[in-house]
Amino acid sequence: MNEAGRIIVTSTQTFGTDQPDPDETLADPVELLGLWFPANTDELRPLMTLATIGADGYPHTRNVLLSEFDGEALYFHTDARSRKAGELAANPRVSLAFAWVDLGRQLTVVGDAERASTAEADAAYRARSRYLQLLAWSNSPELAGLGTAERRRAWAASAGAHPEGTLAAPPTWIGFRVVPRRITFWRGDADGPSNRVEYTRTRDGWTAERLPG
16 A cells, blocks of 8 residues: 555566566476576565365355465465465465466466464565555455455554554464466467466476477
């Protein structure tokens, strides 16, 4: 949130670099994730679509921020009372999707989600913008049930009671780390067919398959 009180929208176009030769098959595609993603210190975090499996057997999707990538796993954070947290407790299998529309890039990651450490979650909270820190404290079913005017009054009261830099993570703040099992990189090409390669983790490493479209 800026000084005028407006929400600063996180860009979905934050992008790092690519491998020198997109036609080269990589021994370890996880390294390429580190190139595609921005540095963890970049204030603009990539937006990713998170799909979980509900109790009804249907997938549920929503957009969340990629908090960080540590060279092995992808991290995101949420409220322990949320639907996604409950679904992950019952079935930790997830799918993540990223889109860099202006660059013609797409990425999907399938893997297993596990709880991140408390220390990691606390560090991620400290790196959040003030708006998102306040939101983590205000994100309750009770507040969601109020009308717009009441929600804004409650928000203003909370912001006034907690000056910037004084908030710690609420007890409901939790993190998840996703270790990839399958990674699909898609690159558009205005002058020809797209480049799509899918890597699947095996006991001995990774296998790669070139796919159409």
